[in-house]
Amino acid sequence: MSTQAESNGSDHPIEVVLVTGMSGAGRTTVANVLEDMDWYVVDNLPPQMMRPLVELVARADGALPKIAIVTDSKGRAKYEELEDTISDFLDQGLSLRILYLEAADEVLVRRFESTRRPHPLQGEGTLLEGIEGERSALESLKHRADIIIDTSELNVHQLSTQVRKRFSTVDTPLLRLTVMSFGFKYGLPKDADHIADVRFLPNPYWIPHLRGHNGLDSDVADFVLGQNGAEEFIERYTATLDTVSQGYLHEGRGYAMIGIGCTGGKHRSVAISERVAKSLAAQTGIPVTVRHRDLGRE
Template structure:
């Protein structure tokens, strides 16, 4: 059975979030806040000692550090890392959000924003300047996440995978549906290919629906191989979860892939999620292709 975790016994956790402008720092900070972190963005480095000299941390803390801060310097940040790393009983992590220069340039072009380090020049000048400024900081990163090919949803899911607190039963399960056309989602621990099941795409009245609709689920479940497959996957997962928990793992990500990520994979993620929740496990479900359609203004 899942174990209970005494939150009061957890080591205080501090995550410093930095990286080049436009790489997703604000999104990461908001995601950490949703995970229960106390979040402070754009904190001047000179205020760090005062913050840490205050009362003991009762919640995990996420601090956003930006080159736009008035007292930012590479040397000052590295010195702060050394100083905080020496604090006994503090779990310190430096999260560096990286991104390719061409992607950052495109993001600035799409938003027509000026780069903070090159307000009167091209964004490319500012990007190059910032890469040079942060190169030594990047080398010190405990966690490096490249957001070049990530959507906002992808980055939030990655924050959940990396920083979700160990609470309650001690292990969270996330289920993902996806299309093989777009490749595998990041961070999956187990993947099941469900393209062998009956495909609702070929039923005209079901084509525009998704695996969230009961008619689609019934169609997929009507495949004579469905029940046995779901039973075996459920049994395997329920056998593995306690073992991963004993090994100290806090998160397990399971993916189901099909051709379009709309019908069969969604159905399996929903059905397995229901089965695991009934056994008392903490489950979240993410349908990647549905998120992309919503973001593009398409049919959900």
């Protein structure tokens, strides 16, 4: 199947992915990852509503170009209806990708037992009977899948990484980083993953002609970056963050916050944050945003 769905007469292509497969194989994880990648995710959508959804989004004139439809298990009849809907998509000139999630029976049994929830198709039978019934109902749909991921040996982070790699584009970064300057006297950023303290550098606050300026001003930045140890710190800290970022990518993490603090968050931390962000983006190729939390404080 092709990877683009397009509304009749629309100049804006709509990319549609149908996320299906065995219950307990990771549909929720996949949905969360796609949502983080700016897909419009619809969970548990009845098959007969798939076409109206795509047509509605098409009229949004490209505002929602990527749709992920997640289906769950409600019986064989639902999947037969779903296959009819897929055929209707193709007959009408629309196309979509089907992502099918698979896992071994024993793995699914362990996952359901750990959550203490029954299988959707278990009914009055055993857990394994519910799994076997679902596998049988999904067999023909599995054969139509464009992507099959077996999650038997994957944890949630590894599955997230696989999904990100398969659905990312040049415009969709696998990881986003934010470098935030702050003042220690106003408290640590609560959502920071890493904290760096640059109070080891001389404080421009005590230089009369610099006190009223901040780290975005060239005279303050030149003073801070010209101090002994400043460039060495930036070089070594950026290298450390590069290593950490690669670990985040491997673990499927989509976002991280780096906090760089000085006393008031106005001079040293601002200048160093700007330089670290620039160096980090150049070294890793990862999009980096800079924020200055306390710059406007008195």
